[in-house]
Amino acid sequence: MDNNKSMELFSKTPVSKAVFKNALPAMAAMLMVLVYNLADTFFIGQTHDDLQVAAVSLATPVFLIFMAVGTMFGIGGTSVISRAMGAGRTEYAKKVSSFCMWGCLAVGVLLSACMLIFVDSILSLVGASEDTWSLAKTYLVIVVCCGPFVLISNCYSNVIRTEGESAKAMMGTLIGNLLNVVLDPIMILGFGWNIAGAAIATVIGNVVGAGYYILYFLRGKSSLSISIKDFAIKDKVASSVLAVGIPAALGSVLMSVSQIIVNSQMAEYGDMAIAAMGVAMKVVIITGMVCMGLGQGVQPILGYCVGAKLRERFKKVLKFSLIFAFILSAVLTGICYLFTNQIVSAFLTDSTAFEYAVQFSRILLTTSVLFGVFYVLTNALQAMGAATSSLIINVCRQGIIFIPAVFLLKVIMGMTGLVWAQPVADVISLIIAYILYKKAERKMFCASETVVTQCGYTD
Numbered sequence: 001m002d003n004n005k006s007m008e009l010f011s012k013t014p015v016s017k018a019v020f021k022n023a024l025p026a027m028a029a030m031l032m033v034l035v036y037n038l039a040d041t042f043f044i045g046q047t048h049d050d051l052q053v054a055a056v057s058l059a060t061p062v063f064l065i066f067m068a069v070g071t072m073f074g075i076g077g078t079s080v081i082s083r084a085m086g087a088g089r090t091e092y093a094k095k096v097s098s099f100c101m102w103g104c105l106a107v108g109v110l111l112s113a114c115m116l117i118f119v120d121s122i123l124s125l126v127g128a129s130e131d132t133w134s135l136a137k138t139y140l141v142i143v144v145c146c147g148p149f150v151l152i153s154n155c156y157s158n159v160i161r162t163e164g165e166s167a168k169a170m171m172g173t174l175i176g177n178l179l180n181v182v183l184d185p186i187m188i189l190g191f192g193w194n195i196a197g198a199a200i201a202t203v204i205g206n207v208v209g210a211g212y213y214i215l216y217f218l219r220g221k222s223s224l225s226i227s228i229k230d231f232a233i234k235d236k237v238a239s240s241v242l243a244v245g246i247p248a249a250l251g252s253v254l255m256s257v258s259q260i261i262v263n264s265q266m267a268e269y270g271d272m273a274i275a276a277m278g279v280a281m282k283v284v285i286i287t288g289m290v291c292m293g294l295g296q297g298v299q300p301i302l303g304y305c306v307g308a309k310l311r312e313r314f315k316k317v318l319k320f321s322l323i324f325a326f327i328l329s330a331v332l333t334g335i336c337y338l339f340t341n342q343i344v345s346a347f348l349t350d351s352t353a354f355e356y357a358v359q360f361s362r363i364l365l366t367t368s369v370l371f372g373v374f375y376v377l378t379n380a381l382q383a384m385g386a387a388t389s390s391l392i393i394n395v396c397r398q399g400i401i402f403i404p405a406v407f408l409l410k411v412i413m414g415m416t417g418l419v420w421a422q423p424v425a426d427v428i429s430l431i432i433a434y435i436l437y438k439k440a441e442r443k444m445f446c447a448s449e450t451v452v453t454q455c456g457y458t459d
Contacts, residue, residue: 009164010086010304015316019324022161023297025170029157030293032170036177036205037289038282040198043184045347052195053347054271055135057278058126061259062115062140063202066147068252069107070154073100075296076245077155079382080237081162081224082300086307090223095232096241097159097224102231103241104155108148115144127264129271135195142199149210156213162300163223168216176209243387251378251394258398261406262418269415276356279347280419283340283357284364287332288371294325295375302383306444318380325372333368340365363419367426374426377433384444389436397429 009018037060044052077100084093115122119140128136153172160169180201187197217226259281266273298321305314336343344357381389402425409417409424 010301011308011310011313015313015320018301019298019317019321022164022166022301023294023321025166026161026297027290027293029170029173030289030296032174032177034286034289036180036202037285039181039184040202041279041282041347043188044195044198045349046185046189047194048349049194050275050348050350050353051131051271052135053278053353054275055128055132055195056139056198057274057281058123058128058132058263059136059140059143060278061256061263062122062126063143064256065253066108066111066144066150067154068249068256069111070104070151071158071252072245072249073104073151073241074155074158074245075248075299075382076100076241076243078158078162078296078300079244079303079385080240081159082303082383083307083385085162086304086310092235092237093162093223094225094230095235095237098226098228098230099232099237099241100155100159101152101226102228103238104151105148108151111151112144112147115147116141119144125264126260127267127274129267131271132274139195139199142196143202146203146206149206152210152213153206156210156216158296159224160213160216160222161297162303164300165222166297172209172212172216175212176205176207178205179208180205240385244382244385244390247387247391247394248382250391251398254394254398254402258402258406261403262421265406265410265418266415272350272353273356273415275348275350276353276360277419279344279353279357280360280364282347283336283343283361284368286336287329287365287368290332291325291329291372291375294321294328294372295379298376299379299383302380306384318376321376322373325376326369327372329369329372333365336368337362337365359416360419363416364422367423370426370430374430374433377430377437381433381437381440384440386436386440386444389440392436393429393433396432397425401425401428 009021013021041053041056044056077096080096081093084090084096119137122140123133123136126136153176157169157173160166183201183204184198187193187201188195189197191197193200214226216222217224262277263274266277298317301317302314305311305317340358340361344354344361348354348357378390378393381393402421405421405424406418409421411417413420
């Protein structure tokens with residue numbers, strides 16, 4: 001990769017073109033992740049066994065913890081590398097990239113081992129019933145075997161964008177998830193492996209996706225590195241990545257934890273209520289995943305502007321991204337609302353589960369129009385290296401605000417209160433994100449147009 005090409009895209013290309021060129025492939029990659037998530041549930045739904053749908057709904061938040069930890073290295077690495085590239089510190093960027101690779105491998109192996117050892121305790125925690133226990137266990141035991149590959153794939157689908165190679169960053173995710181989608185009907189329906197087939201397809205897709213990124217570096221065309229020779233944790237390599245990455249990952253981990261809590265609370269209303277909640281989350285995640293991709297695609301540009309001290313360009317990129325994000329969220333939310341019944345019917349056949357899912361989906365869609373603005377602001381904070389602010393937002397949205405709201409609204413409203421907790425958390429979290437962004441913006445650039453620190457601004 002020619003580093004000048006990256007600098008040209010991030011520093012001189014017209015704002016709208018730069019945003020679209022870096023964000024559209026990221027959005028496409030997240031859309032493919034969405035398709036992969038929908039495919040498992042869709043093809044399992046074609047078995048006409050809604051207990052299997054419920055089992056996947058129970059196991060999925062646990063598996064998503066792997067993606068969250070991959071995000072820790074990916075978002076943290078992207079933030080540090082993009083600012084380092086903007087400041088011309090290429091060798092430092094190589095060290096960060098290598099740290100991310102070997103960190104993903106070590107943590108992935110450890111996390112997989114822990115989940116396999118404690119799988120029964122995990123199933124009890126998530127609220128698996130006698131009818132869904134063996135199904136959820138089968139799915140979980142198989143998918144956790146690809147843990148390190150999930151981390152690597154999620155990490156480098158972000159990191160490679162710091163070189164201006166957004167299309168290549170997209171390809172690993174695209175190839176892996178497309179393979180998963182192709183294998184799903186073959187293994188679930190063709191071979192009759194049902195939920196085990198979905199899990200095996202997931203493992204193969206993630207291994208292939210991670211393999212693509214590893215080969216990208218081994219071909220020697222990258223200005224970054226995954227070589228063990230470049231691995232380092234000192235010189236603030238590890239601390240800088242983790243300072244931004246942990247808050248980002250914590251948001252994703254708390255998203256999984258909060259979904260586990262909701263499922264466990266929803267369990268008293270029956271397995272069909274759990275299946276319905278799982279499908280409702282699939283409906284609203286259509287907007288969420290695409291907007292998340294937009295935020296992740298814009299982050300390297302914003303981070304580069306911070307490192308290169310391009311204040312006015314930073315503000316222009318952010319303004320354009322916020323406007324585009326709001327329009328995108330509004331359009332996607334409108335489409336999902338209009339076609340809620342059709343989307344839900346693709347996954348569920350039981351009439352009770354269907355009615356619940358439509359009701360839950362429309363509750364969750366009340367605030368999905370805000371997703372785009374929220375994710376752009378969150379990624380802007382991560383681009384600045386504003387670790388404390390990122391931590392506050394992520395802990396609030398799926399933790400401090402959401403979890404108490406689940407229990408409080410359940411007491412007040414019953415089953416629907418469990419669903420309304422998310423829109424309440426969305427609104428409050430967006431307000432907090434805006435306040436923290438304005439605070440970070442004032443601190444980021446001094447009157448002399450210099451950045452508070454060259455590559456490691458923290459609030």
